[in-house]
Amino acid sequence: MADHTAAIAGVYEHPTREAPDKSTAQLHGDVAVGALEDAGLTKGDVDSYFTAGRPGRVMAMVDYLGLQGLEYVDSTDVGGTSYVSHVGHAAAAIAEGKCEVALVTMAGRPRSRSGDGGPPSGPQADFEETYGIGTVNMYALAARRHMHEYGTTAEQLAEVRVAASEHAQYNEDAMFQDPVTVEDVVESRLVSDPLHLLDCCVVSDGGGAVVVVSPEVADDLDRDCVSVLGHGEAVKHHDAGDIDLTYTGAVESGPRAFEEAGITHDDVDYASIYDSFTITVVETLEDLGFCEKGEGGEFVEGGTLRAPDGELPFNTDGGGLCNNHPANRGGMPKIIETVRQLRGEANEEVQVPDAEIGLSHGTGGSLGTRMTSTTLVLGGDR
Amino acid sequence: MSDAGAGDLPSPDVSPTPETEKYWAAAAEGRLLVMRCADCDRFYHPPRARCPDCLSENTEWVEASGEGEIYAHSVTRQMGPPYHEATPYVVAYVELEEGPRMLTNVVTDDPEALSVGQSVEVVFHETDDGEYAIPRFRPV
Numbered sequence: 001m002a003d004h005t006a007a008i009a010g011v012y013e014h015p016t017r018e019a020p021d022k023s024t025a026q027l028h029g030d031v032a033v034g035a036l037e038d039a040g041l042t043k044g045d046v047d048s049y050f051t052a053g054r055p056g057r058v059m060a061m062v063d064y065l066g067l068q069g070l071e072y073v074d075s076t077d078v079g080g081t082s083y084v085s086h087v088g089h090a091a092a093a094i095a096e097g098k099c100e101v102a103l104v105t106m107a108g109r110p111r112s113r114s115g116d117g118g119p120p121s122g123p124q125a126d127f128e129e130t131y132g133i134g135t136v137n138m139y140a141l142a143a144r145r146h147m148h149e150y151g152t153t154a155e156q157l158a159e160v161r162v163a164a165s166e167h168a169q170y171n172e173d174a175m176f177q178d179p180v181t182v183e184d185v186v187e188s189r190l191v192s193d194p195l196h197l198l199d200c201c202v203v204s205d206g207g208g209a210v211v212v213v214s215p216e217v218a219d220d221l222d223r224d225c226v227s228v229l230g231h232g233e234a235v236k237h238h239d240a241g242d243i244d245l246t247y248t249g250a251v252e253s254g255p256r257a258f259e260e261a262g263i264t265h266d267d268v269d270y271a272s273i274y275d276s277f278t279i280t281v282v283e284t285l286e287d288l289g290f291c292e293k294g295e296g297g298e299f300v301e302g303g304t305l306r307a308p309d310g311e312l313p314f315n316t317d318g319g320g321l322c323n324n325h326p327a328n329r330g331g332m333p334k335i336i337e338t339v340r341q342l343r344g345e346a347n348e349e350v351q352v353p354d355a356e357i358g359l360s361h362g363t364g365g366s367l368g369t370r371m372t373s374t375t376l377v378l379g380g381d382r
Numbered sequence: 383m384s385d386a387g388a389g390d391l392p393s394p395d396v397s398p399t400p401e402t403e404k405y406w407a408a409a410a411e412g413r414l415l416v417m418r419c420a421d422c423d424r425f426y427h428p429p430r431a432r433c434p435d436c437l438s439e440n441t442e443w444v445e446a447s448g449e450g451e452i453y454a455h456s457v458t459r460q461m462g463p464p465y466h467e468a469t470p471y472v473v474a475y476v477e478l479e480e481g482p483r484m485l486t487n488v489v490t491d492d493p494e495a496l497s498v499g500q501s502v503e504v505v506f507h508e509t510d511d512g513e514y515a516i517p518r519f520r521p522v
Contacts, residue, residue: 126396126406127428130516131487132458132465137473140456148454148498192473193457240426240434241482243475245454369485 006091006102007218007225007382010039010211011336013317017175017324019205020112024055024327025064027107027207032065035209040221041101046211048072048099050090052082053327054108061105072099078235078372079364080329081274082106083210085374087335087360088231090212100214107207108327124238128369135276135328136200138368140192143279145245147194149294154194156297157278158185161198161321163305164275168318170347175202176322185278199278201319206326210335218382224343226358230263230377232256237370246294248280248363249373250287261357261377265289268377269355270341271312272334274363275319281305284361285312288375307350316341316350331362335376342380356380391471391487392464393507393516404443405429406514414446414504414517416480427482448504450478450519457493476502476519487518496521 012034014027022030028051036042049070051061058075074089076082083106090102121129146152162182168174180198188197218225234252237243258264265288275281282296290312291299307313317323317337320330338358340346358378365371398406405428408415418425419433420440426433433441455474458465465471472488474496488502502519509516 123399123401123430124428126398126402128485130394130396131473131485131518132391132461132468132471133473133485134458134461136460137456137458140458141454141473141475144456144498145454189459190457191460193459195456238483238485240424240428240430241478241484243483245475 004095005215006094006212006228007215008087008210008228008339008378009213009218009221009223009225010035010037010041011209011339012038013208013324013333013336014107014206014326015173016206017173017204018111019109024107024109025061027109028061028105029065031107031207031209032103032105035103035211038223039211039213040223041211043067045101046103048090048093048102050074050086050102050104051106052077053106053329078374080276081331081362081364081372081374082329084331084335084360084362084376085233085372087210087212087228087376088233088374091228091231094212094214100217102212103209104212105207105209106327106329106332108329109205110203110328111205124369133368135366136195137192138366139277139279140195142245142283142367143194146279146283149246150297152282152297154186154196155182156301157199157282158182159300160275160278160281160305161185163300163303164315164319164321166306167316167350168322170349171318171323174318174323175204176318195277195279201276201321201325201330203328204324204326206324208326208332208336210332225382226339226342227379227382228376229379230257230259230261232260232375234373235370236373245367246283248283248287248367249371250284250361250375253373253375254288257375257377263357263377267357268312268359269357270316270338270352271314271359271361272338273314273361274330274334275315275321276325276330276363278321280363280367283367284363288361308352313350313352316346331364331374334360334362338378342378391468391489391507391518393509394464395509395511396514398514401431402429409506409515409517410508410513412506414448415443416446416478416482417441418444425481427484444480447479450476450502452488452496452498452500452502453477453483454498455488455496472496489518489520
């Protein structure tokens with residue numbers, strides 16, 4: 001396996017959180033340049049391209065960026081975790097010998113350009129949109145049911161935000177840099193019971209990019225590269241009425257990724273966990289095996305998630321809750337911060353000492369209806 | 383003051399397909415339909431021609447009792463159009479007596495008093511165009 005293990009050679013998170021004067025395509029261009037520079041590669045080295053979401057089909061972005069002679073493209077769109085999936089798909093394509101230098105870009109401007117709308121409606125639209133569903137109230141249903149079945153409290157959910165905010169204070173690009181308390185969270189206004197305003201992630205403009213390369217290319221680069229050790233995906237859905245809101249697709253994507261990487265959750269030094277809402281993190285931690293099902297609320301109490309000394313330091317950039325959730329798709333920053341940690345390039349105050357195994361976990365779609373979970377295991381051994 | 387009572391919620395038009403027209407037409411007559419697979423006895427919702435378990439086309443419409451209980455609910459206090467003037471309103475999964483968990487609204491003057499497991503029954507609200515009706519639920 002080691003011979004074919006692809007590596008992340010470059011990452012770039014756009015520093016903007018509000019971009020009224022740039023187009024979405026322009027942001028893609030910015031992050032493509034940033035990630036290639038980080039890797040020490042050029043546009044001419046890119047032989048495969050991966051993107052999803054706005055502003056257009058993958059062909060339109062290949063054209064816009066002027067990429068030439070591509071041998072492989074992938075526009076898998078599974079919502080916010082699309083880019084986490086892209087890294088897995090790129091690693092597989094590289095292992096198959098289909099390509100050697102894969103560029104993944106994402107960008108969007110939900111703050112500056114309202115009315116971007118969501119994805120096209122599926123055959124379920126009349127049975128869902130008719131009832132005034134939205135992102136927040138669908139995750140609120142999951143929180144309600146988790147609280148009902150397991151006794152999870154609003155204060156426990158708040159601990160997730162508190163930990164993220166403690167980390168964000170060291171990130172000068174973070175949208176919200178002030179630490180908050182449990183009281184701040186539970187006293188913020190209810191958006192959709194039982195979720196408060198501070199249980200919700202930020203809405204930000206911006207984007208990011210990743211460059212995934214073959215082991216041969218990685219060996220020739222001066223830059224520290226991070227191995228893609230394991231990848232797992234799963235789709236979980238309404239199941240024609242049998243939906244259970246208390247778990248996510250991570251129950252399947254996690255074991256798949258861990259098995260491919262040959263690790264268990266005990267080996268994980270740092271985790272980027274998709275945090276569209278605090279409940280997303282609590283359910284995901286349970287599903288990945290960091291605690292038993294139903295014990296996620298207790299698990300996050302007492303500073304478990306805080307870097308650098310907690311049992312499982314998470315989202316040291318401040319996460320989607322405090323730092324960045326560009327284009328309402330938070331998967332890309334989840335990859336980037338894990339790479340920073342494994343390179344030893346996270347902000348000094350939150351750098352996990354000797355971090356060797358990192359997790360990047362993405363969630364796309366909605367816990368309330370249908371979703372995709374993607375788990376990546378990354379290793380800083382190169 | 384908006385209070386999520388019946389009549390305060392928007393009832394947007396629906397766009398029935400060949401698979402769903404019977405469901406919406408029955409709702410307009412005050413009947414809630416679910417589907418059942420005659421081969422594997424699975425009850426399911428939303429309707430579709432093939433059974434989501436065994437993919438059989440040997441499926442049939444069954445009139446539901448219209449009774450169920452709240453599986454999960456949320457009082458929504460912030461939403462875009464057409465629901466922006468309806469807040470606070472309740473979005474919920476209701477577990478029908480026949481089994482399927484159905485996304486819907488619970489209409490009530492006291493949304494704070496709702497609880498998981500509470501018994502509810504179906505009500506129907508005519509769509510804006512008068513063609514069909516939207517099944518919702520209210521506490522029994």
